[in-house]
Amino acid sequence: MVSTAPGAMTSEEIVALNRDHTFFSWSIQGQIDPIAIDRAEGVYLYTPEGRRILDFNSQLMSVNIGHGDRRVIAAITEQASKLQFVQPAFATEVRGRLGKKLAQILPGDLDKVFFTLGGAEAIENAIKLARHYTGRYKVLARYRAYHGATMGAMTLTGDPRRWANEPGLVGVVRYPDTHRWGEKEPRPVDEPPGSGGRDPVRGSAHDRGCVPRDDRGHERDPDPPDGYIEGVREICDRHGILMVADEVMAGFGRTGRWFAVDHWDTVPDLMAMAKGLTSSYLPLGGVAMRRHIADFFESKMFYGGLTYSSHAVSCAAALATLDVYEEDGLIRNAARLDGVMRQHHRRLEAKHPSVGAVRNLGLFGIIDLVRSRDPWTPMTPFNGSSDEMKAVGAALRDGGLYTMLANNSIHTNPPLCITEEQLAEGFEIIDRALDVADRVVTS
Numbered sequence: 381m382v383s384t385a386p387g388a389m390t391s392e393e394i395v396a397l398n399r400d401h402t403f404f405s406w407s408i409q410g411q412i413d414p415i416a417i418d419r420a421e422g423v424y425l426y427t428p429e430g431r432r433i434l435d436f437n438s439q440l441m442s443v444n445i446g447h448g449d450r451r452v453i454a455a456i457t458e459q460a461s462k463l464q465f466v467q468p469a470f471a472t473e474v475r476g477r478l479g480k481k482l483a484q485i486l487p488g489d490l491d492k493v494f495f496t497l498g499g500a501e502a503i504e505n506a507i508k509l510a511r512h513y514t515g516r517y518k519v520l521a522r523y524r525a526y527h528g529a530t531m532g533a534m535t536l537t538g539d540p541r542r543w544a545n546e547p548g549l550v551g552v553v554r555y556p557d558t559h560r561w562g563e564k565e566p567r568p569v570d571e572p573p574g575s576g577g578r579d580p581v582r583g584s585a586h587d588r589g590c591v592p593r594d595d596r597g598h599e600r601d602p603d604p605p606d607g608y609i610e611g612v613r614e615i616c617d618r619h620g621i622l623m624v625a626d627e628v629m630a631g632f633g634r635t636g637r638w639f640a641v642d643h644w645d646t647v648p649d650l651m652a653m654a655k656g657l658t659s660s661y662l663p664l665g666g667v668a669m670r671r672h673i674a675d676f677f678e679s680k681m682f683y684g685g686l687t688y689s690s691h692a693v694s695c696a697a698a699l700a701t702l703d704v705y706e707e708d709g710l711i712r713n714a715a716r717l718d719g720v721m722r723q724h725h726r727r728l729e730a731k732h733p734s735v736g737a738v739r740n741l742g743l744f745g746i747i748d749l750v751r752s753r754d755p756w757t758p759m760t761p762f763n764g765s766s767d768e769m770k771a772v773g774a775a776l777r778d779g780g781l782y783t784m785l786a787n788n789s790i791h792t793n794p795p796l797c798i799t800e801e802q803l804a805e806g807f808e809i810i811d812r813a814l815d816v817a818d819r820v821v822t823s
């Protein structure tokens with residue numbers, strides 16, 4: 381028997397208790413090997429035994445301001461001691477102030493937000509809003525994109541995580557991705573469905589991983605290609621389709637701008653957000669809508685709601701988080717470190733034959749590992765695993781770095797408060813781990 385008093389347990393005891401009585405996401409429960417974390421500060425996590433781990437993925441690309449920020453903790457504490465919760469039909473100051481602040485930073489006339497608990501619920505409600513508004517039911521989504529694990533968001537998700545959850549929502553129509561066909565423009569849409577959903581910059585769902593733009597033209601076109609996002613906007617306008625941007629992962633400074641669509645000066649009709657909104661200090665998501673959509677619902681019923689919509693303490697966390705981005709210039713920092721991350725990536729690419737390609741936009745980065753660059757042979761087949769990727773993962777863990785490994789790729793998405801020294805520290809650990817991968821390279 382282990383003690384259940386907090387703060388008294390070893391890593392081993394914590395992991396055993398978690399495994400015995402709690403269920404882990406996206407896992408075969410018998411195969412999981414979680415790391416126990418006791419506390420976190422800045423870019424570092426600490427185990428109960430005091431071992432320091434560099435968080436090179438901001439957890440799930442979400443703790444953008446870094447861990448343990450006292451300003452956000454103070455705002456949460458203050459709000460919690462005054463008003464914890466009223467149901468969403470009430471009005472609160474913190475909710476109103478957060479809505480106004482978001483309206484100021486969101487692109488164009490996106491200036492009203494329906495608050496949810498996270499990203500998937502933001503997507504669900506974007507679908508509802510679009511369907512109510514257009515009176516149409518079809519939703520276009522890309523073949524490769526992750527939009528969340530609730531039923532509707534899962535149906536929109538274009539990756540193997542969807543397969544076990546099918547059949548899902550009626551009316552989802554898929555359209556091709558960009559780089560595989562080398563297209564410079566989106567394919568024409570033959571029919572006018574209700575709404576088009578997309579990640580402006582892809583995260584974990586892609587077989588070549590995350591972000592996208594390779595400024596040397598590498599072995600493929602930039603993704604998204606120049607003009608793509610603007611082209612999607614134009615096609616949507618032409619057919620009366622609402623454009624939904626899923627900024628759950630790419631938003632809130634990750635790419636060096638407030639939102640990824642800002643790189644292309646494009647205003648979607650609806651925008652899903654979560655993660656960086658509170659920097660994950662508390663659960664909160666939202667779907668922002670343009671003025672004409674908000675106006676439509678001035679006289680029409682919206683058939684949707686959530687007990688915890690606009691939760692006061694989560695709103696306080698978000699408001700304080702947005703202040704931190706501004707006070708500390710974190711979005712500028714992400715933009716500044718874009719070039720620094722690129723240099724690290726390139727150094728690793730030049731040194732390690734197992735590095736097939738590297739890409740980043742701001743602090744949204746990825747390293748693709750290959751057995752051979754020519755012909756292109758990923759270290760792990762899409763949706764599979766390999767002993768080599770597992771060995772790379774073990775080497776990173778032993779070296780004191782946490783990040784996400786997906787398919788054949790190593791994600792490099794640290795908190796936006798990271799310094800150049802800490803960035804270098806992370807890439808040193810990756811450098812050493814890549815020696816393991818180099819051993820199987822054939823050309």
Ligand SMILES: Cc1ncc(COP(=O)(O)O)c(C=O)c1O
Pocket residue numbers: 440497498499500501503526527528529579583584626627628629630654655665
């Ligand atoms: C682009 C994107 N959309 C939606 C989601 C779902 O968000 P949540 O896990 O908060 O429901 C995620 C989560 O990773 C995401 O990356």
